[in-house]
Amino acid sequence: MNAALSRNWKHAVVTGGAGFVGSHLCTALLAQGASVTCIDDLSTGARENIAHLKGRPGFAFVEADVTEPFRIGREVDLVLHFASPASPADYLRLPLHTLDTGSLGTRNALAVARAHGARFVLASTSEVYGDPQQHPQSESYWGNVNPIGPRSVYDEAKRFGEALTTAEAGTHGTDTGIVRLFNTYGPRMRGHDGRAVPTFIRQALAGEALTVTGDGRQTRSLCHVDDTVRGVLAVAASDLRGPVNLGNPVEITMLGLARLITELTGSRSEIRFIERPTDDPAVRCPDITLARGKLQWEPEVAARDGLARTVDWFRKRPGA
Numbered sequence: 001m002n003a004a005l006s007r008n009w010k011h012a013v014v015t016g017g018a019g020f021v022g023s024h025l026c027t028a029l030l031a032q033g034a035s036v037t038c039i040d041d042l043s044t045g046a047r048e049n050i051a052h053l054k055g056r057p058g059f060a061f062v063e064a065d066v067t068e069p070f071r072i073g074r075e076v077d078l079v080l081h082f083a084s085p086a087s088p089a090d091y092l093r094l095p096l097h098t099l100d101t102g103s104l105g106t107r108n109a110l111a112v113a114r115a116h117g118a119r120f121v122l123a124s125t126s127e128v129y130g131d132p133q134q135h136p137q138s139e140s141y142w143g144n145v146n147p148i149g150p151r152s153v154y155d156e157a158k159r160f161g162e163a164l165t166t167a168e169a170g171t172h173g174t175d176t177g178i179v180r181l182f183n184t185y186g187p188r189m190r191g192h193d194g195r196a197v198p199t200f201i202r203q204a205l206a207g208e209a210l211t212v213t214g215d216g217r218q219t220r221s222l223c224h225v226d227d228t229v230r231g232v233l234a235v236a237a238s239d240l241r242g243p244v245n246l247g248n249p250v251e252i253t254m255l256g257l258a259r260l261i262t263e264l265t266g267s268r269s270e271i272r273f274i275e276r277p278t279d280d281p282a283v284r285c286p287d288i289t290l291a292r293g294k295l296q297w298e299p300e301v302a303a304r305d306g307l308a309r310t311v312d313w314f315r316k317r318p319g320a
């Protein structure tokens, strides 16, 4: 990370800290010398994700739902608001919880940041671009979202969260930033969370057919979690309000991803084409000019390397 863009945080609050990305953020902040309070209701996360942090000086876990107002009893200088179901399987199972977490949860997390005069960063998503008509997607693109489709509970919750965060900064002067994360992958994803990378790895390791939706020509960009965490902390350390796209601009088709994972696992699994979900975006690729220019950030982990490391992690955890 650009040295000018790191800060010595004293005490960070990470909502959703027992989730996939949040647990890596907690780990990185502790490694930088910050104290961390992780708040999570374990609705889609797991204690196991933060088991390695238990007992570490400066780390505290609070099991709580951020849709209820919460207080932190000591000074806070950073709030990273990452609580939210994120995989389609989760937000389709928890539609109202997802909307509440993006709205009430964001409001409550902003209130904590305001009370402490802390920097606040909202985890938004490339899903705010919906099925994009601009490619690649830059931050100035307003998106193409179906407000009543099945995915809308997530997409609109995040869009509302962005509006709320922007209004909070304008109204109360709270120091806010917004990151729009594109697909991130890595250790601690769940094999059954419905996202392509863990699904394909689980299927390949089990010798099952890899289920590719549609004709597999739809693209995604895959960012390793180490790169995402570095980007989030760079935005946190900056004074950027954002939104800032964080993602890997190297696109891969879903069929290409399935073939690569078959190769990396040495699996003999075949590929099976299944129905494509409603409103599934055809393309997804970030324009990261802003992050490159303002933060000197760009992904460093190549897909082949990052996926190989993720496969290793899944191999060691057959139940994941």
Ligand SMILES: NC(=O)c1ccc[n+]([C@@H]2O[C@H](COP(=O)([O-])OP(=O)(O)OC[C@H]3O[C@@H](n4cnc5c(N)ncnc54)[C@H](O)[C@@H]3O)[C@@H](O)[C@H]2O)c1
Residues within 6 Å of the ligand: 015, 016, 017, 018, 019, 020, 021, 022, 039, 040, 041, 042, 043, 044, 045, 046, 064, 065, 066, 067, 081, 082, 083, 084, 085, 086, 087, 090, 101, 105, 123, 124, 125, 126, 180, 181, 182, 183, 184, 185
């Ligand atoms: N992983 C990605 O590719 C990706 C892409 C774009 C955006 N994001 C965003 O990053 C954040 C983390 O995503 P993730 O992939 O780690 O998902 P995740 O499901 O692994 O983590 C989310 C965490 O939030 C917790 N949570 C959910 N609702 C809560 C509530 N009301 N109160 C307290 N805790 C709550 C869950 O228990 C879980 O631990 C989310 O906000 C997501 O929208 C992730």
